[in-house]
Amino acid sequence: MDDNIATASTISAKFYQDKSIFETTKDLIFARSWQFLGDLNELKAPGSVIPRTLLEGFLDEPILLTRNFDDELNCMANVCTHRGFKVIEKGGNERNLRCRYHGRKYTLNGKFESMPEFEKTENFPTESDNLPAINFRIWKNLIFVNLARGIDFDKLIVALDKRIGWLPIQDFTFTPSLSRDYLVRANWALYCDNYLEGFHIPYVHSSLNEALDYRGYTTELFELSNLQLGIADGAEETFELPQDSQDYGKNIAAYYFWVWTNMMFNFYPWGLSINIIEPIDVNRTKVRFLTYMWKSELYDKGAGSGLDRVEREDENVVELVQKGISSRFYNKGRFSPTQEQGVHQFHTLISRLMKNSI
Ligand code: FES
Ligand SMILES: [Fe+2]
Incomplete structure (x- = not known):
């Protein structure tokens, strides 16, 4: 060019x-780009949980936005680190995030909290059992996310x-x-x-x-x-x-x-x-x-x-x-x-x- x-x-x-x-x-273009995801009015109350699909029908990336009880905003992958079920299917207000497939629980920050039948699993949990954090920014109440860390x-x-x-x-x-x-x-x-x-x-x-x-x-x-x-x-x-x-x-x-x-x-x-x-x-x-x-x-x-x-x-x-x-x-x-x-x-x-x- x-x-x-x-x-x-x-x-x-x-x-x-x-x-x-x-x-x-x-x-090459979209997975590295910043995308508009909505505004903070939907995430006003502590405990708010909003699942979104980034560029539905194209990137199809499941994303989760939360506001925890310390009033912090979080953005993370909405895919369970156990076997890949979608953790949150419907928005609402939650105390924690619970996957309904086998009951794995995460905090509203996406940190692994508990899981039944995993007492004998060794070297568990590790960092990779948390929900991966996704890069996000707020500008004037508007929410933007980026799956990569390039731009x-x-x-x-x-x-x-x-x-x-x-x-x-x-x-x-x-x-x-x-x-x-x-x-x-x-x-x-x-x-x-x-x-x-x-x-x-x-x-x-x-x-x-x-x-x-x-x-x-x-x-x-x-x-x-x-x-x-x-x-x-x-x-x-x-x-x-x-x-x-x-x-x-x-x-x-x-x-x-x-x-x-x-x-x-x-x-x-x-x-x-x-x-x-x-x-x-x-x-x-x-x-x-x-x-x-x-x-x-x-x-x-x-x-x-x-x-x-x-x-x-x-x-x-x-x-x-x-x-x-x-x-x-x-x-x-x-x-x-x-x-x-x-x-x-x-x-x-x-x-x-x-x-x-x-
Ligand atoms: S896939 Fe979520 S607990 Fe098994
Ligand atoms: Fe025009």
């Missing part, structure tokens, strides 16, 4: 279609934190009735490619285009994230920015942050729409839209309105691209250096990861 956008070409069409390449992305979480979040850290994100409320999943018949990376440029807005999203000033639309790149800044056409439905914001004085309608690998944080004056792009198959993707409300009176106004319509418009073009790239006559394309910096950055990161060199 050429680092210079002016001379670079996109990644090969094969990446979006080849089943064996898709399989290798599980370990530094701070590098992922630093740009967001600096730019919109003033927003009271910990007070935003997850609103399930305004959240939903979409099934897109296209590769996950094609969906990201499309998100990463505003180039298509005037062509594909007529209503959104009316709310945004296309000329003012910019993309800024950071190490493992980027920001597309949506400037409003008028002064309405924009952020009231604090004076120390670097954007103070601008009519910002939306901050569109993309965070490696598959996370999008879209901030609007009403709150936050998180999009998580989950691969299912080489040509099928689940897109989760999670709505976090801040000022409900501003919901569905300005650039942050009609998100369902915008999503369907995006799905439509992305699904058509999935078909287009299977043509014998298409392999790669070139980039617009003024409009597709985000796509170029994404392709550069994919290429590096696939060579194991990030």
Whole structure:
């Protein structure tokens, strides 16, 4: 992959279609990535236990989040160290973790506690009888996990934190009735490619285009994230920015942050729409839209309105691209250096990861 956008070409069409390449992305890209897992409101009370499956249908990794009675948060593998049964099947409130297959017990920190019929087992228990701890981080009430210890979480979040850290994100409320999943018949990376440029807005999203000033639309790149800044056409439905914001004085309608690998944080004056792009198959993707409300009176106004319509418009073009790239006559394309910096950055990161060199 050429680092210079002016001379670079996109990644090969094969990446979006080849089943064996898709399989290798599980370990080379996703098992090393940070993934969004939800927010702390679900884990408020000591004794809270939440089982989750990381990237269901793809990585399928069973994970367990707990809050113990010392008020500490823990994240661990949800697989019994005895014979591999899922330790916790349903969320709730527990004093300890008990596997229902043969009764092995763990503390809420995942430490082995007891097991019937193991008195004669020698050199037991050892460290490996505890549930393996999983790397996790909390940012503003939002929970992120990483199965490996490669990528530094701070590098992922630093740009967001600096730019919109003033927003009271910990007070935003997850609103399930305004959240939903979409099934897109296209590769996950094609969906990201499309998100990463505003180039298509005037062509594909007529209503959104009316709310945004296309000329003012910019993309800024950071190490493992980027920001597309949506400037409003008028002064309405924009952020009231604090004076120390670097954007103070601008009519910002939306901050569109993309965070490696598959996370999008879209901030609007009403709150936050998180999009998580989950691969299912080489040509099928689940897109989760999670709505976090801040000022409900501003919901569905300005650039942050009609998100369902915008999503369907995006799905439509992305699904058509999935078909287009299977043509014998298409392999790669070139980039617009003024409009597709985000796509170029994404392709550069994919290429590096696939060579194991990030
Ligand atoms: S698998 Fe859990 S106790 Fe046997
Ligand atoms: Fe779009």
